Amino acid sequence: MSAGGVATCIVDAGAAVLRRLGRHPGVRGALLATADGRALCWDLNGPSPAAVAAVVASTVALGERLGELAGSAPLEQLVVRTGAGSVVLRTVADGIVLAVVTTAVANLARLDLALRDEMISFRVNAPSDTSSDSPNDIASKHERSEPC
Amino acid sequence: MAVHAVDPRADPVTFKVLVTGPFGVGKTTLIERLSVTPVVGTEVATAGGEAARKSTTTVGIEHGVFRLDDDGQPVELLLFGTPGQARFSAVREVAALGVDGVLLLVDATIEQSWPEAASLAAPLLAGGRPVVVAVNRWPAQAEPPAALVRALAMPVGTVWCCGDVVDRADAGRFLAALLERVLDGDAPDEPEPQR
Numbered sequence: 001m002s003a004g005g006v007a008t009c010i011v012d013a014g015a016a017v018l019r020r021l022g023r024h025p026g027v028r029g030a031l032l033a034t035a036d037g038r039a040l041c042w043d044l045n046g047p048s049p050a051a052v053a054a055v056v057a058s059t060v061a062l063g064e065r066l067g068e069l070a071g072s073a074p075l076e077q078l079v080v081r082t083g084a085g086s087v088v089l090r091t092v093a094d095g096i097v098l099a100v101v102t103t104a105v106a107n108l109a110r111l112d113l114a115l116r117d118e119m120i121s122f123r124v125n126a127p128s129d130t131s132s133d134s135p136n137d138i139a140s141k142h143e144r145s146e147p148c
Numbered sequence: 149m150a151v152h153a154v155d156p157r158a159d160p161v162t163f164k165v166l167v168t169g170p171f172g173v174g175k176t177t178l179i180e181r182l183s184v185t186p187v188v189g190t191e192v193a194t195a196g197g198e199a200a201r202k203s204t205t206t207v208g209i210e211h212g213v214f215r216l217d218d219d220g221q222p223v224e225l226l227l228f229g230t231p232g233q234a235r236f237s238a239v240r241e242v243a244a245l246g247v248d249g250v251l252l253l254v255d256a257t258i259e260q261s262w263p264e265a266a267s268l269a270a271p272l273l274a275g276g277r278p279v280v281v282a283v284n285r286w287p288a289q290a291e292p293p294a295a296l297v298r299a300l301a302m303p304v305g306t307v308w309c310c311g312d313v314v315d316r317a318d319a320g321r322f323l324a325a326l327l328e329r330v331l332d333g334d335a336p337d338e339p340e341p342q343r
Binding site for chain 2: 011012014015018019022036037038039040041042043048049050051054055057058061062065
């Protein structure tokens with residue numbers, strides 16, 4: 001199944017979010033991918049989106065497992081900090097993950113606030129009855145219904 | 149900065165493939181031989197008994213892309229390699245999310261790893277996914293070793309391919325066989341009678 005099988009409304013919403021994030025101070029790139037590691041849209045300078053999507057999705061899934069150590073609650077975010085910058089990972093909709101790459105001096109608290117606002121864009125644009133569906137199910141639903 | 153998005157009309161069709169198998173059977177080598185993009189690896193140095201067999205091991209996922217064509221249609225297989233050791237089962241589960249097909253790599257010459265290959269394959273077969281068993285270090289034209297076939301107890305209709313992952317043509321054949329299975333769509337579901 002191609003990543004293109006995901007509802008185009010998710011990809012469109014994601015592209016708009018990526019454009020807004022690109023204007024956020026300290027943001028160097030971003031990528032939206034399915035939870036099973038297929039790139040949907042991206043704004044990356046150089047690295048292969050397919051490879052980044054694979055690593056992002058796997059890291060989020062492992063982060064969820066690790067988070068279970070803290071108790072049972074959904075993963076909110078995962079931050080990887082290095083001397084060169086940070087990568088912030090989040091699940092933004094059912095089966096969809098977002099990665100944001102920042103500079104080393106980026107204000108991650110402000111980015112976090114911006115990301116929380118952006119979560120609403122995904123919720124508004126995502127079909128409402130997707131709580132247990134995979135992205136591909138969402139896609140098949142939308143092929144039958146009107147665009148969102 | 150510019151935002152790019154997948155384009156289902158213009159981009160090649162992609163399938164996600166899990167490349168799995170026990171420790172030290174050649175998963176990393178296969179992906180490195182075939183990938184047209186730089187392979188994303190998570191190899192670290194081994195310690196303890198494993199170090200005697202191999203100096204490095206994959207601890208996270210590995211990612212590469214293999215391009216082939218299906219009757220003139222370009223197809224990309226997104227290769228997701230996994231660690232082989234039992235302790236990394238969580239990583240294998242994560243890599244297996246949403247896969248379209250599974251390449252189970254086994255080494256014909258390391259008999260003690262066959263039971264491990266069988267237990268590794270069991271959860272992957274549960275979903276009825278297309279699976280190809282690639283028998284590494286075994287002549288391409290030969291039938292797979294009968295003892296190996298018995299040890300793995302794969303479902304009836306499972307495709308077996310023999311060869312050597314060091315040979316790019318053999319490695320490519322393994323994946324072409326899997327693509328064929330994926331495009332066929334119907335996975336075997338009855339367990340092999342003998343066990």
